[in-house]
Amino acid sequence: MEERPSEASEDGVLDKLRRHVRILVDIGRLAGENADLNRFLDQTVVQIARAVEIHHIKVLQYRPNTSDLLLAAGVGWKEGAVRSSTFTIDLRSAPGRAFQTAEPVSIRDFREQDEYIASDFLKEHGIVSVTNVPVLIDGAAWGVLEVDSTTPRNFTEDTTDFLTAAAALIATKIRGRERPNEEARLMVAAAEAQKREVLLREMQHRVKNNFQLVLSSISIQKRRYAEEGAHRALDHVASRIHAISLAHDQLSFRDEGQSVRLSNYLRALCGAIRQQVDGVEIEVECDELELSMDRALPVGLILNEAAMNSIKHAFGPEGGKIRVRLVGGVGYGEARLTISDNGRGIQKYNEHGSGIKLIASLARQIGGAVDQETSDSGTTTALTFPLMTS
Known part of the structure; x- marks a missing residue:
């Protein structure tokens, strides 16, 4: 049959x-x-x-x-x-x-x-x-x-x-x-250090899970709106959230508390920004520095904001280059982060705009100062801040 x-x-x-x-x-x-x-x-x-x-x-x-x-x-x-x-x-x-x-x-x-x-x-x-x-x-x-x-x-x-x-x-x-690698480390490390490592990993997993939920929500919201302006705004929010998520990936424990290897964080952040656009090269040069978590985050967000401003406003279809440089030992225990591009200058540069206010506010959080200059040969943002790890 x-x-x-x-x-x-x-x-x-x-x-x-x-x-x-x-x-x-x-x-x-x-x-x-x-x-x-x-x-x-x-x-x-x-x-x-x-x-x-x-x-x-x-x-x-x-x-x-x-x-x-x-x-x-x-x-x-x-x-x-x-x-x-x-x-x-x-x-x-x-x-x-x-x-x-x-x-x-x-x-x-x-x-x-x-x-x-x-x-x-x-x-x-x-x-x-x-x-x-x-x-x-x-x-x-x-x-x-x-x-x-x-x-x-x-x-x-x-x-x-x-x-x-x-x-x-x-x-x-x-x-x-x-697990076997962790057990080997536990045999060598002190009891308190062991506990901190476990707590750190648990915190990173939970925090990353929260970031994923937020980014998923943003993705859903994008599908609800057809307007290009809404998509740009949501993408901007997502890039800021991602900058914070990357900092948590670099988080480690020291005796004095949670710290971030700032050089690794900024390199990873620049890599993520580079992936979002075509035709823009990002050159990174960083001294090996560490900061506490609550101080590293504003530095990363300032870099993200300045770089995205250059990508959106400073370049034409031909693209361009952004140079990021982090230098320690500036002045009396300070460091300087410089973000510069070789674009045409930000044509609608508004010193009272929300992006500029955000950068200034973030700089104040860490006791730093920001200088920004734009001309037809490019735009430079320089953040000078005290090198305190806690």
């Missing part, structure tokens, strides 16, 4: 679900073995490709120091791409959106939408359709699991559920790998 199409379809769905379950069991078994993380991830992406029947899979790991996503493992990509290629965490990037909002992101066909931008890497491999799920550890994103298709594809809820489960197994392996 010939099988009815509906019955065949149901059997196909059941076969797919059974395959997904078998492969999740295999990934779980791999996670329980003693293989190092790279070997585990290399084997896992092959299993995921079997499950979803798509040749291109990748696991992207967030790197706080460079504010990007590293292709930590993958299958189907050109030789040399794995563990060397990087991707932005810009909200216009599908993996960047999944990472920052901690929510799945699927695109049926890049050519049918304008909300997301396909990277040159995807174009080089002929990818037109993607789906991403975040790899979450204690609610905070460690990275992203991405499936890429060379043909348009509607990714079903079943596929998203499978990928979410696979991402959870990847997170379990990562946590298991970190």
Whole structure:
């Protein structure tokens, strides 16, 4: 007796679900073995490709120091791409959106939408359709699991559920790998230092989770408004939130309290800003300095505000360059942060504008002073502030 199409379809769905379950069991078994993380991830992406029947899979790991996503493992990509290629965490990037909002992101066909931008890497491999799920550890994103298709594809809820489960197994392996290293550190470190490290990580996870919720909310709000002005305003808010999130990534404990390696923070922030625009180069030169968390945040926000002002107002279609320089030992225990561009000058420079007021207010919070100059050869913002770590 010939099988009815509906019955065949149901059997196909059941076969797919059974395959997904078998492969999740295999990934779980791999996670329980003693293989190092790279070997585990290399084997896992092959299993995921079997499950979803798509040749291109990748696991992207967030790197706080460079504010990007590293292709930590993958299958189907050109030789040399794995563990060397990087991707932005810009909200216009599908993996960047999944990472920052901690929510799945699927695109049926890049050519049918304008909300997301396909990277040159995807174009080089002929990818037109993607789906991403975040790899979450204690609610905070460690990275992203991405499936890429060379043909348009509607990714079903079943596929998203499978990928979410696979991402959870990847997170379990990562946590298991970190525990032995942590135990070794605990044997060497003093009891109080141990407690601080644990508290710090817990705080970072919770704070990052909160940032992801806020960025997700902004993303939802953008979809409710068609006006370009509203999108610009929301993007500006998102960039400020991201600047604060990056500072928490650089957070560490010292005996005197929470501190941020300011040089690493500013480099990561400049990397994130660079990813948001085309044609603008950012050159960074930083002395190795540290500041307390509550003092480093205003410095980063001033850099973010000044750089975004240059990007929006100082350059034409040809783009330009922004130079960021952080120097310690200025005057009597002070440091100076300089942000300068080679643009045409900010044509509508308003010393009473909200951006200028924000920069001045942030400078006052840390006992600093700001000088700003603009001309037809460029704009320079200089922040001088006392180098106190607490």
